[in-house]
Amino acid sequence: MIGFRVTFTSFLKKTGWSCSYRSMGYIKTKGMGKAGLSPLDPSSFSRPELVKVTNIALNLNVNFDRKVLSGSTQLTVERVDKSANEIILDTLKLHIASIYDADTKEKLSFELAEPVAEYGSKLTVQLPEVVKDSYKIGIEYETSPDATGLQWLSPKATAGKKHPYLFSQFQPTHARSVLPCQDTPGVKTPYNATISAPQEFTVLMSAIRDGSKELHGGKLSHFVQKVPMPSYLIALAVGVLESRQLGPRSHVWCEKEIIEECAYEFANTEHQLKTAEELCGPYVWGIYDLLVLPPSFPYGGMENPCLTFVTPTLLAGDRSLANVIAHEIAHSWTGNLVTNRNFEHFWLNEGFTVFIERKIKGKLESPQSQDFDAFTHVSVLNETINLMGKTNPLTQLVINLDGVHPDDAFSTVPYEKGQTFLRYLETTVGGPTEMEPFLRSYFDKYKYQSIDTDVFKSYFESYFSEKPAISEIDWQSWLSKPGMPPVIPDYDKSLAVICNELADKFTSWDGEGPLPITPEDKNKLSTFQVIYLIQSIFEKPAEPIGKLQALNNVFDFDNVKNAEIKFIWLRIGLKAHWEEKVDPVLKWINVIGRMKFVRPLYRDLYNWEAMRSKAIENFKANRQNMMHVSAYTLAKDLHINE
Numbered sequence: 001m002i003g004f005r006v007t008f009t010s011f012l013k014k015t016g017w018s019c020s021y022r023s024m025g026y027i028k029t030k031g032m033g034k035a036g037l038s039p040l041d042p043s044s045f046s047r048p049e050l051v052k053v054t055n056i057a058l059n060l061n062v063n064f065d066r067k068v069l070s071g072s073t074q075l076t077v078e079r080v081d082k083s084a085n086e087i088i089l090d091t092l093k094l095h096i097a098s099i100y101d102a103d104t105k106e107k108l109s110f111e112l113a114e115p116v117a118e119y120g121s122k123l124t125v126q127l128p129e130v131v132k133d134s135y136k137i138g139i140e141y142e143t144s145p146d147a148t149g150l151q152w153l154s155p156k157a158t159a160g161k162k163h164p165y166l167f168s169q170f171q172p173t174h175a176r177s178v179l180p181c182q183d184t185p186g187v188k189t190p191y192n193a194t195i196s197a198p199q200e201f202t203v204l205m206s207a208i209r210d211g212s213k214e215l216h217g218g219k220l221s222h223f224v225q226k227v228p229m230p231s232y233l234i235a236l237a238v239g240v241l242e243s244r245q246l247g248p249r250s251h252v253w254c255e256k257e258i259i260e261e262c263a264y265e266f267a268n269t270e271h272q273l274k275t276a277e278e279l280c281g282p283y284v285w286g287i288y289d290l291l292v293l294p295p296s297f298p299y300g301g302m303e304n305p306c307l308t309f310v311t312p313t314l315l316a317g318d319r320s321l322a323n324v325i326a327h328e329i330a331h332s333w334t335g336n337l338v339t340n341r342n343f344e345h346f347w348l349n350e351g352f353t354v355f356i357e358r359k360i361k362g363k364l365e366s367p368q369s370q371d372f373d374a375f376t377h378v379s380v381l382n383e384t385i386n387l388m389g390k391t392n393p394l395t396q397l398v399i400n401l402d403g404v405h406p407d408d409a410f411s412t413v414p415y416e417k418g419q420t421f422l423r424y425l426e427t428t429v430g431g432p433t434e435m436e437p438f439l440r441s442y443f444d445k446y447k448y449q450s451i452d453t454d455v456f457k458s459y460f461e462s463y464f465s466e467k468p469a470i471s472e473i474d475w476q477s478w479l480s481k482p483g484m485p486p487v488i489p490d491y492d493k494s495l496a497v498i499c500n501e502l503a504d505k506f507t508s509w510d511g512e513g514p515l516p517i518t519p520e521d522k523n524k525l526s527t528f529q530v531i532y533l534i535q536s537i538f539e540k541p542a543e544p545i546g547k548l549q550a551l552n553n554v555f556d557f558d559n560v561k562n563a564e565i566k567f568i569w570l571r572i573g574l575k576a577h578w579e580e581k582v583d584p585v586l587k588w589i590n591v592i593g594r595m596k597f598v599r600p601l602y603r604d605l606y607n608w609e610a611m612r613s614k615a616i617e618n619f620k621a622n623r624q625n626m627m628h629v630s631a632y633t634l635a636k637d638l639h640i641n642e
Contacts (some may be wrong), residue, residue: 037119038184041342042401043173044090045113045122046182051087053182054078054134058193062203062238064164067145067152071196073179074102077127078134085127087137090176090183092120093144101128102136118405118632120176139180148628149174151296157625158239158294159257163200165239167293167309169302169627172343172406175231186341186450188228195221197238204253206235206304208286227284227305228448230339235304237291246270246290249283254292258312262292265315265322268364272326275360280333281440284447288329296593298630300324303331303353311594313563320527320562323361323373330356333443341452343406347397348456351418356439358419359432369528371492374423376532378488379539381416385484388413395482397421398453407629408636420485421478425460427489428469438463453479499529503536506551507543515550522554527562530555534568542576558584567597574604574611582611590622593630603637616640 036042040049055076060069077087091112099108106128113122128135143150153165168178176183192210195203199219203212207225214220243251244263247270252262269288277283285305292310301324302309308328314321334356335349362370385395393399394409397417401409426435442459457475464470477486498521505516525533534557537543552558557569570588573581585605589598605615616638623631 036402037116037122038088040186041184042403043119043343043406044182044184044186045088045119046090046184046187047088048080048182048184048187050079050081050084051127052078052080053087053089053187053189055189056179056181056191056234058179058191058195060193061196062166062198062201064152064166064198067150068143069147069150069178070142072138072140073181075137075139075181076134077137079127079132087125087127088182089123089125089180090120090173091123091180092148092174092177093146094177094180095142095144096123096180097140097142099125099140100138102138104128108137118407119173123180141180143178146628147174147177149177151627153294153296157296159255160240163240165237165294167237167239167291167297168235169298169309169629170234171232171302172410173232174628175234178236179231179234181231183231184342185230185232185339188230188339188448188450190228191225191234193223195223195236195238197221200240201238202241202253204237204241204289204291204307206233206307208306225305229305229336230450233304233336235302235307235309237293237307237309241291243289247273249273249286250288250290252290252292253307254312255294258292258315261315261317262290265317265319266290266325268319268322269325269329271364272322272329272360275363276326276329276332276356278363279356279359279436279439280330281443283332284337285332288332290325295591296625296627298593298595298627300594300596301328303328303336305332305336311592313592313594313597316527316562318527318562321564323357326360326364327353327357330360337448338443338446339450341450342401343409344399344401345452346399346406346409347414347418347421348451348453350415351397351422354415354419355422359436368492368495372495372528372532374419374489375491375493375496376528376535377412377416378420378491379535381412381420382484383539384412384416385482390483393482396480398479407632410633417485420487420489423489424478424485424487425473428473429464429467430469434464434467495526495529496532498524499533499536503533503540506537506547507540509547511544511547511550515554517551517554519554527565531564531568534565534572538568538572538575543572545576545578548572548576548578563592563594563597567601570601571604574601574608577608577610582614586614586618590618590625593626595630595633598630599634599637602634606638 037045038047053075057074060071099110109126111124115121149168149170151167155161155163158165173183175181193205196218197203203221205223207223210222210224212219212221241253242256242259243253244259245251246266250269252266254262273288287306289307290310291307292312295312297311300311314324330353334352340346340348358370358373361373388395395413399409429435502517502521509516560566570581570585585601589601602615605611619634619638
């Protein structure tokens with residue numbers, strides 16, 4: 001997922017009950033059995049080893065007034081176990097009107113089980129009596145206004161302020177709130193869709209656009225996705241949008257108010273895509289478009305095929321944060337083409353993606369910048385693990401999700417610990433000249449499949465069977481032990497030297513006389529060196545406000561556009577109990593939804609006892625504007641028991 005790195009994380013406080021503000025009734029999620037909800041995926045009711053969905057066809061109408069999608073889906077299903085007479089699907093707060101054999105129109109019996117909080121309800125559908133290998137099952141249904149996978153924005157939450165906006169976020173398990181499906185990454189299918197929306201709106205999906213036509217004052221938009229993919233990668237966005245071409249395979253879409261800014265920021269997309277192809281092999285998805293969403297989008301990016309969703313917090317004005325696009329491009333192979341079988345093996349998606357992302361950075365910039373990025377994130381990983389607890393099993397690379405929702409397990413660990421492991425493996429087998437051919441072979445062998453860590457391990461050992469050094473790899477410690485990685489690679493730290501020197505000068509300065517960091521010093525630093533410098537200052541004890549004001553006089557952090565710099569600067573202010581920074585923090589977190597920024601800032605406010613009630617009151621006043629995953633996790637961070 002989720003397609004960007006969340007710098008700080010929460011961990012699950014196991015209470016035995018899921019968050020109690022859900023409105024569907026409650027069933028304990030603990031005690032679901034060793035395998036969780038089903039044998040192959042603890043987070044899905046579905047049983048694809050018995051009957052499997054092989055194609056999805058959607059026909060839905062967008063109703064902004066009621067905040068629902070209504071219509072039907074047609075599922076092509078294949079009987080894997082010849083004795084099976086039913087198919088099990090995942091749903092979450094869907095209103096099912098009817099289920100039928102799409103070929104004969106015969107109504108089919110179905111049962112919607114009692115809901116399990118946060119996971120939804122198991123939908124069991126009896127297959128037609130005529131015994132066949134495959135069937136087409138039609139389901140007429142409607143979503144709920146509070147579907148967890150959809151965000152309905154009022155006009156005031158958009159740049160144009162005139163029209164509403166809809167976007168989806170299905171990873172990890174929220175596709176089931178929008179369509180009945182086998183909501184597990186272990187099932188990959190092609191899909192097609194017809195979406196009806198008001199005429200003035202543009203509809204986009206994670207698929208190839210296949211034309212549109214006006215109809216009765218509205219517009220029908222058609223989409224085709226021929227490449228099989230998991231349910232969490234189905235994506236939908238509906239808004240009044242414009243586009244600009246970025247390259248032969250890419251457009252950027254957004255509201256017209258920011259279109260030129262977006263076109264400038266992401267102008268190098270094709271260059272990044274070509275570099276990724278050199279590393280990973282052919283790009284199979286046809287187009288690579290970007291959609292810059294309104295600020296409430298909770299992530300930095302989401303790797304929806306053909307249409308990456310990105311946050312407007314990437315608009316730094318100098319392309320300095322466009323590396324997130326390299327991350328999402330890398331997902332075209334790592335996660336989208338070769339997919340984790342379930343979210344216990346999420347590191348196969350995200351660790352590989354960060355590893356490839358940094359290789360792209362190294363080829364487009366320099367090996368030093370590649371290593372600098374990796375090195376600076378070691379401290380990020382360390383903070384995350386200290387926050388979660390060094391013995392917390394969720395800090396393992398391969399985790400157990402029995403009774404643990406994937407949203408609760410989400411952290412920077414699979415990203416950074418995962419890429420650290422891959423960098424260690426690369427060094428062990430002889431460096432990039434050995435590892436990069438392996439990567440292309442791995443992506444080609446397992447393309448269109450969902451795999452687990454054992455499959456990766458077996459293929460790696462087979463591919464490098466003639467390398468004696470692989471016998472020294474302690475797979476158990478890397479994969480199954482909590483805490484920091486057993487080995488930190490020897491990264492090139494040359495770009496960090498000047499940053500460390502300046503940070504030491506600042507922290508040892510007594511505040512008397514001139515600031516020991518000059519404008520000339522500042523001008524020698526890249527954007528990422530500035531980020532590392534102030535992150536280093538943040539990690540040390542809180543500084544007096546007077547010293548921080550002097551630092552701001554040189555760097556002008558109060559007016560910086562770069563969201564990464566702004567975020568750390570605000571955290572430094574909160575750590576120093578600088579009351580003047582509280583209102584700017586609240587103003588910012590009430591506009592942006594990116595959890596990488598919002599969650600740590602809320603936690604910092606909560607930990608400042610004098611501001612705790614203000615943080616909680618602010619959250620409660622604004623939670624209705626947040627996407628489900630943001631409100632859900634922030635409520636845990638703020639210890640709100642509702």
